[in-house]
Amino acid sequence: MAATGSAKSRRFAAACGVLSRCIKAAETRPVALPLMPGAEVLAQDEHAVGPAPEHAQMTIFYGGRVLVLDEGPARKADDRVH
Numbered sequence: 001m002a003a004t005g006s007a008k009s010r011r012f013a014a015a016c017g018v019l020s021r022c023i024k025a026a027e028t029r030p031v032a033l034p035l036m037p038g039a040e041v042l043a044q045d046e047h048a049v050g051p052a053p054e055h056a057q058m059t060i061f062y063g064g065r066v067l068v069l070d071e072g073p074a075r076k077a078d079d080r081v082h
Helices: 002-026 044-048 074-081
Strands: 055-062 065-073
Touching (some): 065 074
16 A cells, blocks of 8 residues: 555656646746736837927825826926936
């Protein structure tokens, strides 16, 4: 009876080894998760929409608070971002 259990455990270990090799062979490259859909879009598409408006709304999230600036000049908003 002990020999049978030992043979079963060896077969199980061999099967696990084969499965492990198959899984590793199937992993050709890391899978990219779409955490930000559209992030792969080229930056050139931003300019295709048209020129930026002269005055626009800007929303800032900082320290758990939300600050909304209405009708701020685009130049100042650009300075704050960079």
